[in-house]
Amino acid sequence: MEPSPLIYMDNAATSYPKPADCLNRALLRYLKLGASPGRGGYDLAQEAEEAVSEIRNRLRHFFGAAPDWPLCFAANATDALNTLIQGMTEPGDHVVSTRLEHNSVLRPLNHLRENGRITFDLARFDTDGFVDPSEIRALIQSKTRLVILNHASNVLGTVQPVAAIGRICRDAGISLVIDVSQSAGVIPVAMKDWGVSALAFTGHKSLMGPSGIGGLVIRPDIAIRPIRFGGTGIDSANPFHTKEFPYRLEAGTLNLLGILGLGESLSFLEEQEAGGFRALEMALTRQLIDGFSEIDGVTLYAARSLENHIPLLSCNVNGIAASDAAAVLDGDFNIAVRAGLHCAPLVHESLGTASGGAIRFSLGVFNQLSDIEAAVHAMSIIAGSA
Ligand SMILES: Cc1ncc(COP(=O)(O)O)c(C=O)c1O
Structure with a gap:
């Protein structure tokens, strides 16, 4: 049988x-363009850099960010969330999050708290799986630096009221970070309209890309320190990591094949959406x-x-x-x-x-x-x- x-x-x-076509197209492009983006003045490296830059632009648009907001690639959402949580917090800060979070948020928060760096409080969710924005407001205190929230729960499937929470954060003068691992590619994300300061995404879930590629988008006025240091292809005489975006949060050679794969899968999603x-x-x-x-x-x-x-x-x-x-x-x-x-x-x-x-x-x-x-x-x- x-x-x-x-x-x-x-x-x-x-x-x-x-989608096999996406992987095949990405592989063909990689075979042709596979020089290190941004790491050489010769035509091929420039072309690779242009391809990456074009995909950055499309992703920014996809997430509803402004055209000048930095989009930095990472290995996945976990990597991007670590960069955001560790890079945006300072000793003594307080963070508000929720009981809906994935370990990729909870564990960085727990480690920072264990090291005596931050404190945090978690908002509850109701029986229907939603966080009440007023509970977030109630947890905000004078030392709160940021609110970090799962946009769509990977256990309950519920989509949280990000725009309402964004208004609360804006009024309180604090940053709002969202984790769009489960929502991106399934429902529209409008980070600028919702008052979101930064988001983390992963390429291999509903964005339909290959594994090993993800990233973050951040408003350029948000203070963030790199948590990893190394080669960026620019500013090489500087003994310290460059402050310039997107390189500030990208140390080492980019995952070009993954980025090209993500570019192809964005086109696939556009076709499917139609x-x-x-x-x-x-x-x-x-x-x-x-x-x-x-x-x-x-x-x-x-x-x-x-x-x-x-x-x-x-x-x-x-x-x-x-x-x-x-x-x-x-x-x-x-x-x-x-x-x-x-x-x-x-x-x-x-x-x-x-x-x-x-x-x-x-x-x-x-x-x-x-x-x-x-x-x-x-x-x-x-x-x-x-
Ligand atoms: C809500 C949420 N956040 C973060 C992640 C982490 O994604 P990745 O493993 O691609 O880093 C997941 C993956 O299961 C998730 O569901």
Whole structure:
């Protein structure tokens, strides 16, 4: 018997498959342009630099930043978030964040606090998975330097009210940083309009790029120190790292293949958007929720409404560990999902699922109705066996 094809529902971890045309085009461009961007006066290095610069511009536009806001590449969102959190805080600062954060925010904050450098407070979220902006306002104190917030939760799928929080931060004169790892490529991001001072992104999730590329966008007036020092291709006689953007936050040779891949995937997203793929993903998520809601013994988290939501759903089957359910989904039904804490332990602590976490279904561009039907069928059998 032919093995059934993989049903991939773990797009929040990384999107799969990647559009093959994008990878092929990026590889061809890399074969042609593969000199070190910004590291030589000869034509090829200049061309590589121009290609990188063009992709910086497109990404700035994509995130709704002003054309002169620095866009600095990084390895992924974790790398960019470390740069922002460590580079924007000074000893004695206070930070406000939320219990919705991924470890890529929580761990840098915890390390800085353990070293006696900063203090921080975390806002709660309600049963629908949203942070109330007034709670952020209440946590701001005289020493608060920045608010850092997950735009879309990688466990609950809820999209936070960034514009309202941006107004609070602007009135308080503090910076707002957002983590768009899960939202970028799924919902529009308008950082300038929302009063966002900086954002961190990763290329390999819904932006559909390869892994190993991400970055940050920052308003040029925001104070930030580099946390890594080294070669930048400019200002080489300076014994210290250059202050000039984007090099201030980019030490070492850029991931040119990754950047070219991201450039191609942006074009892919533009084409897909014309075909209304976002609406389709949400319609499939609605069908998944409706299907699971009919199954006795399945608990859904923050799924009452799909307003301000990305196509992601976490749930549990009563009496079955999330990891066991995921193993059956994989082994018996060839459905790939992610079970556990999803690198966001405080979300699960708040949900009461800290011990085993939950099963997360996250949809992407390539999911179809038949995938939803297969998932609902599989979950009904798993719940029936509990
Ligand atoms: C909300 C959120 N932030 C940050 C990250 C980290 O992304 P990366 O592993 O690409 O650095 C993830 C990835 O799971 C995420 O879901």
